Amino acid sequence: MSNVRVTLLADLLEGAQQHTLQIVESVPESHRLKQLQTGKATPLWLVGHLANTVNTLVLVYTLEQPSVLTREQSILFAPDFVGGKTPTTNPDEYPSWDETIALYNEVFEKALAGVRALDDSVLKDPLPGKLAEEMRGFFSSIGTTLSIMIQHDSYHRGQIGMIAKLD
Numbered sequence: 001m002s003n004v005r006v007t008l009l010a011d012l013l014e015g016a017q018q019h020t021l022q023i024v025e026s027v028p029e030s031h032r033l034k035q036l037q038t039g040k041a042t043p044l045w046l047v048g049h050l051a052n053t054v055n056t057l058v059l060v061y062t063l064e065q066p067s068v069l070t071r072e073q074s075i076l077f078a079p080d081f082v083g084g085k086t087p088t089t090n091p092d093e094y095p096s097w098d099e100t101i102a103l104y105n106e107v108f109e110k111a112l113a114g115v116r117a118l119d120d121s122v123l124k125d126p127l128p129g130k131l132a133e134e135m136r137g138f139f140s141s142i143g144t145t146l147s148i149m150i151q152h153d154s155y156h157r158g159q160i161g162m163i164a165k166l167d
Contacts, residue, residue, distance in 0.1 A: 002120045009123075009146045010115045016153035017108045020050065023157050024101060027164040032097050033089040034163050043160045044100055045087040048077035050156055051104040054111050054149055061129030062142050063114040068107045115146065 024047060033042045041049065052074050059065045067074070076094065078084025085093075094100065123143030131139060139145045 003116075003118075005120045005123055005143070006115065006118045009143065009150070010112055012150045013115065013146065013153075014108075014112055016150050016157070017105075017112075020047075020153055020157045020160070021101075021105075023161045023164070027160060029097075031164050031166065033091060034166065035087065035089055036163065036166075039086045039088075041087050041156075041159060042089060043163050044094055044097055045077065046156045046160050047104050048073070048094065048100045049079070050153055051100070051107045052077035053152060055107045057127075057131075057139060057145055058111040058149060059107065059114065061127045061131045061139070062145055063111070064129050065110065065114060068110060069103065073103070118142070 024043070027043045032044045035042050052069055055067055055069050056074065060067050069077070073095070075083065076085055080086055095103065123146075124141050126136065126141060127139055127145060139148065
């Protein structure tokens with residue numbers, strides 16, 4: 001059983017999580033619900049979105065584990081092009097900052113444990129979960145999906161960092 005590639009992907013995913021948490025710590029309380037434009041992502045929404053994406057694509061569709069997020073949380077933190085709600089600046093619409101970060105960490109801990117238990121031989125396999133057919137072209141294999149999750153976290157980490165620094 002070879003796990004060199006799985007170990008590398010898991011390490012990169014864990015590194016992405018740790019770097020994102022460092023950026024999240026730098027977000028002033030006044031900027032946690034700041035938007036660049038009405039209806040666009042806020043740092044709080046982005047942390048929840050990252051949790052939701054790893055939850056859905058890694059835990060549910062790749063590892064076939066139960067969802068950590070409730071259906072309502074998934075809708076709340078999903079982009080509108082997949083049926084999610086438009087991000088708002090209303091704090092009553094969301095779990096607290098600390099609850100959202102805890103959700104992010106819980107999802108990542110379970111995902112990392114599951115990924116680390118995989119074997120390199122499955123990385124070219126399609127996702128075993130019930131992913132919509134139109135999404136299978138993009139999330140074509142387990143390895144591709146894990147790589148996308150690493151990049152996805154990095155992309156949104158940049159957004160969080162940028163919003164945190166705005167006046």
